Amino acid sequence: MTTFDEREKDFEARYKHDQELQFKVKARRNKLLGLWAAERMGLQGDAAETYARAVVDAEFAGGDPKVVGKVMTDLNAKGQTCTESQVKFELDHFAEAAKQQIMQE
Numbered sequence: 001m002t003t004f005d006e007r008e009k010d011f012e013a014r015y016k017h018d019q020e021l022q023f024k025v026k027a028r029r030n031k032l033l034g035l036w037a038a039e040r041m042g043l044q045g046d047a048a049e050t051y052a053r054a055v056v057d058a059e060f061a062g063g064d065p066k067v068v069g070k071v072m073t074d075l076n077a078k079g080q081t082c083t084e085s086q087v088k089f090e091l092d093h094f095a096e097a098a099k100q101q102i103m104q105e
Contacts (some may be wrong), residue, residue: 030094032052034051067091
């Protein structure tokens with residue numbers, strides 16, 4: 001195997017690792033956001049976990065806009081005044097927390 005082939009293989013492995021890390025961080029971030037929103041809506045235990053999973057699933061249905069829209073709509077429906085910018089702020093906050101948690105695992 002040539003040096004070029006080894007570099008290419010290393011690059012591909014690093015790229016795969018980075019993509020997996022980004023996926024895990026985003027999923028954890030969405031779960032943390034879901035748990036935060038569940039708490040604001042008065043959900044606890046299994047109901048909070050179920051809601052958090054629904055927020056994680058929203059990512060697959062349309063990315064960040066779908067996640068933000070779901071949380072904002074659900075909070076407002078429960079009488080918790082919430083704006084899109086507030087949810088985005090929390091999303092950014094939880095992204096940092098999620099990254100730290102994943103890196104410590």
